[in-house]
Amino acid sequence: MGSKIRVTIWNEFVHERGNDKMGEWIRGIYPEGIHGCLAKALAADDLEIRTATLDMPEQGLPAEVLDNTDVLLWWGHCAHAQVDDALVDRIQERVLHGMGLIVLHSGHMSKIFRRMMGTSCRLHWREAGERERVWTVDPFHPIAQGVPESFAIPHTEMYGERFDIPQDGHIVFLSWYEGGNVFRSGVAFQRDAGHIFYFSPGHETYPIYHDPNVQRVIGNAVRWAAPANGILPGRVTRQRDSLEPITTRDPMAQLDTSELHKAL
Ligand code: ZN
16 A cells, blocks of 8 residues: 555445436535545545446446555445446455445445345335434544534434344444434444445435535544555465474375375
């Protein structure tokens, strides 16, 4: 990794281009797309930001882009199924080698998040434009730095428990909704060398990515998820030699296979 963190903001970019009243409404909030809004909000000297969308060649993530990404942000909703499985394989591999992954809002059902979690990632939801209060339950976590103990989002889509994610997630934020539901809205994971953060606020019909607290969380998450030692090369896991003297009890290791090979 160079001196700057190389960030790629991936967005399926479908809702913002809808040819109906809803599309028009969303364009009013995100004229440059959700990815464009996030790129502006996150702009900083320590970040080198690019955006990628599903309609681009190789779904926006050809090797030269993915292999030069330290942290990948993912926003998707209605086009999850269109993402190539081979691309999901490549992203998974890179995360395991150290690339950070930040999954936003409806990205909870994306192929890559479900692959990394190994669970269904299902949850309850309701679109009633209700109020959400986000609580910082681990104020000492790097992603919570500069974020108030609690902040409100006036209108949001409700995401509620049970959220089917693995229990090894570290809960940084917890949300309460007007309708009474609660939700683990900011959860951090590690998968091999890669850091993963899921953050739920961000429904497309409300200006949630314009909220400075939400922007702060995502910016912190980018720095937290950036690989400290760069992306690792392919790992070799075999350890042939022992640190303590041992006599192998593996019968195969005691065979002189050279005679066998000669015979073949
Ligand atoms: Zn939504």
